Amino acid sequence: MKPEDTTTPEQPRPPARLPLWANPRIGLVVLLIALIALFTTLRPAFLNTQLTLVPMQADISVYAVVGLSQLAVLSLGHMNMAVGRMAAMSAFASGLLHDRLDAPLIVALAGGLAMGALLGALAGLIIARTGVNSFVVTLALDFALIGLVSLLYASFTDGVAFNGLPAGMSALRTDTFADYCAGDLCGPPIPLLAPIALVAVLVVGLLFRWSRTGREVLMAGSNAKAAELSGIPVRARVIQAHALSGLLAGLAGFLLSANNGAFSAGVGDGFLLPSFLAPVLGGTLLVGGAVSVLGTVLGTAITQVIYKGLNLLQFQVDELKLYIGLVLLAALSLDRLRHVLAERRGVPA
Amino acid sequence: MTSTVESTATRAATPAAPAPSRLRRTVRTSEFTLVALAVIGFVALTLTTDGNMLSAGTLAAFFRFLAVPMIIGLAQMVVLAIGQMNLSVGVLTGFCAMVAAWAMLEAGLPAPLAVLGAMLLGAAVGLGNGLLVVFTRINAFIVTLATMTIIDGLRYGVNGPGTYQDYSAGLEELGQASLLGLPVVFLIACAVAATVWFFFARTVPGRHLLASGGSPFAARLSGVSNDRSIVLAHALSGLLAGVAAVLTLAQSGSVNATIGDDLLLPSFAAPIIGGVALAGGVVSVLGTSLAAFIVRLVDVAQAQFAINRRWVDLIVGAVVLGVVLSGAIRTKLSRRSS
Numbered sequence: 101m102k103p104e105d106t107t108t109p110e111q112p113r114p115p116a117r118l119p120l121w122a123n124p125r126i127g128l129v130v131l132l133i134a135l136i137a138l139f140t141t142l143r144p145a146f147l148n149t150q151l152t153l154v155p156m157q158a159d160i161s162v163y164a165v166v167g168l169s170q171l172a173v174l175s176l177g178h179m180n181m182a183v184g185r186m187a188a189m190s191a192f193a194s195g196l197l198h199d200r201l202d203a204p205l206i207v208a209l210a211g212g213l214a215m216g217a218l219l220g221a222l223a224g225l226i227i228a229r230t231g232v233n234s235f236v237v238t239l240a241l242d243f244a245l246i247g248l249v250s251l252l253y254a255s256f257t258d259g260v261a262f263n264g265l266p267a268g269m270s271a272l273r274t275d276t277f278a279d280y281c282a283g284d285l286c287g288p289p290i291p292l293l294a295p296i297a298l299v300a301v302l303v304v305g306l307l308f309r310w311s312r313t314g315r316e317v318l319m320a321g322s323n324a325k326a327a328e329l330s331g332i333p334v335r336a337r338v339i340q341a342h343a344l345s346g347l348l349a350g351l352a353g354f355l356l357s358a359n360n361g362a363f364s365a366g367v368g369d370g371f372l373l374p375s376f377l378a379p380v381l382g383g384t385l386l387v388g389g390a391v392s393v394l395g396t397v398l399g400t401a402i403t404q405v406i407y408k409g410l411n412l413l414q415f416q417v418d419e420l421k422l423y424i425g426l427v428l429l430a431a432l433s434l435d436r437l438r439h440v441l442a443e444r445r446g447v448p449a
Numbered sequence: 450m451t452s453t454v455e456s457t458a459t460r461a462a463t464p465a466a467p468a469p470s471r472l473r474r475t476v477r478t479s480e481f482t483l484v485a486l487a488v489i490g491f492v493a494l495t496l497t498t499d500g501n502m503l504s505a506g507t508l509a510a511f512f513r514f515l516a517v518p519m520i521i522g523l524a525q526m527v528v529l530a531i532g533q534m535n536l537s538v539g540v541l542t543g544f545c546a547m548v549a550a551w552a553m554l555e556a557g558l559p560a561p562l563a564v565l566g567a568m569l570l571g572a573a574v575g576l577g578n579g580l581l582v583v584f585t586r587i588n589a590f591i592v593t594l595a596t597m598t599i600i601d602g603l604r605y606g607v608n609g610p611g612t613y614q615d616y617s618a619g620l621e622e623l624g625q626a627s628l629l630g631l632p633v634v635f636l637i638a639c640a641v642a643a644t645v646w647f648f649f650a651r652t653v654p655g656r657h658l659l660a661s662g663g664s665p666f667a668a669r670l671s672g673v674s675n676d677r678s679i680v681l682a683h684a685l686s687g688l689l690a691g692v693a694a695v696l697t698l699a700q701s702g703s704v705n706a707t708i709g710d711d712l713l714l715p716s717f718a719a720p721i722i723g724g725v726a727l728a729g730g731v732v733s734v735l736g737t738s739l740a741a742f743i744v745r746l747v748d749v750a751q752a753q754f755a756i757n758r759r760w761v762d763l764i765v766g767a768v769v770l771g772v773v774l775s776g777a778i779r780t781k782l783s784r785r786s787s
Contacts, residue, residue, distance in 0.1 A: 243766030432585065433587075
């Protein structure tokens with residue numbers, strides 16, 4: 101999926117074929133393959149299904165959804181600094197539904213998603229109504245929710261987590277499709293979390309590519325004034341994009357809770373950085389108007405491969421950060437270089 | 450005279466009000482609201498704690514732990530002045546503190562040299578941020594997000610999970626010392642704040658910086674180098690983070706790799722409550738300092754009444770949101786009345 105560009109040229113001309121090197125997604129795929137090859141040669145255990153590949157796929161599933169949550173508002177040129185806490189609130193709602201009402205898995209999930217969407221819509225409403233910078237609003241919301249989450253967990257549970265999970269959730273955590281066999285035929289070693297994330301990726305991708313609402317959100321992000329004048333209800337689109345961000349944050353919170361095996365207050369603590377890393381690595385700009393869903397997934401995959409690979413090479417957790425930061429800087433600078441080269445050759449990139 | 454410093458470009462853009470009286474103009478500034486809020490909060494806290502607030506120990510502690518949030522708020526404000534952000538202020542503070550402590554303990558450097566080194570290191574990293582922003586033309590948010598991650602790793606690399614303490618008796622003494630009943634670290638912070646105010650209000654580079662923030666295009670046409678402003682703002686932000694690191698070293702007596710983790714969000718809260726626009730071109734040193742004061746009041750109230758620590762975050766979040774909303778409403782009302 102290419103970054104959707106909403107600015108149409110004055111004269112409709114046949115879209116110029118991009119040369120291969122000018123497509124940022126190809127670069128990401130090459131980088132991903134190179135990294136996997138590198139880590140595999142250094143540590144053959146990198147391709148061990150049980151130890152590395154399955155947990156890594158689960159992590160990619162979680163953080164791809166986190167990235168999409170940020171992408172939903174980056175499409176507007178907005179930010180959501182409260183992704184982590186929206187996820188935590190959603191996980192709390194799911195946990196509470198299960199703990200007090202004994203809700204089954206699907207109801208708990210729905211409750212969590214509703215909570216996330218509600219919080220996102222609240223942020224969107226404030227931003228649309230007052231015109232205050234989204235960064236400020238979501239930052240303040242994050243502050244407020246940090247406090248609220250801990251207070252809620254303190255008053256509704258014994259500590260910082262709910263005991264017990266809805267039936268079926270531990271299967272999400274431990275099982276892969278390989279555990280379900282029809283006779284001799286078993287599924288691939290893909291964790292059960294992956295298809296959920298895949299659905300999210302497809303829905304968001306289709307939304308921004310084909311749906312009217314999605315296109316209008318992108319247009320509002322590209323130029324709010326022009327969008328307003330063209331009859332697009334910009335305020336409604338702002339609220340919807342933020343609600344989508346909250347919903348996806350809620351989904352990410354649910355997936356991480358499934359991965360961790362508990363609905364706890366710590367869910368979402370580490371979401372903020374990856375939420376920006378993945379879309380930005382994938383070529384989504386902060387100015388709005390263009391998103392790359394596939395790029396976000398690739399960005400997530402690259403980050404997680406680096407984490408896992410350096411982990412296997414026994415780097416300390418905090419050393420990892422150093423390299424992730426360097427990779428981000430290098431990737432962005434290369435991207436910039438690609439842009440400059442493309443501009444020089446007159447190729448729209 | 451309020452201490453909100455605005456670029457001329459921004460000021461020219463706002464329509465001239467029909468000259469209300471000086472008093473009404475003063476009352477309408479956001480600084481006035483903040484002063485009122487700070488005084489009311491302080492008095493309320495004094496009354497409800499039976500004057501415990503005014504005891505020498507409590508008062509000294511109140512101001513001692515106000516110093517770092519103030520400086521960190523200013524470090525963020527300097528970059529907000531050009532309409533950019535610096536996500537690396539918090540970890541940079543921790544990194545500088547760790548390196549200075551390492552220099553004193555492991556490299557055997559005297560304290561004054563280490564202090565100077567910490568500030569230079571901060572400025573150098575900030576300079577790096579600024580140069581990256583200028584040369585790559587990547588959004589400062591992303592650049593500092595990347596450098597934040599890198600510095601986070603470096604900060605941990607200095608001493609792993611270990612703690613440095615007893616690095617310098619002189620520095621720790623300074624951290625505990627008082628002058629005229631006020632802690633010296635607080636007075637240093639005030640002096641730094643005054644310098645920053647002077648920089649923005651009275652010096653040419655400071656005015657250029659605000660011009661770039663207010664309208665880069667107009668600034669360029671007037672012969673101001675926006676690139677220079679960007680580099681300068683980031684370097685200054687780093688320098689202030691270095692100062693915050695020194696103050697942390699002085700007042701806490703021990704540092705480890707978690708220093709600075711809890712500074713990033715407050716660094717934004719103070720300028721935003723203080724009325725600094727994220728769009729750039731406007732700074733308010735007094736507002737930022739007052740906002741840090743108010744946040745500190747909430748902190749102390751929490752300690753005095755033994756409230757759950759988490760209420761503080763909730764209240765600070767609500768205050769930021771409230772200030773932002775009231776600001777938006779005020780603009781709407783004044784637009785209607787004019």
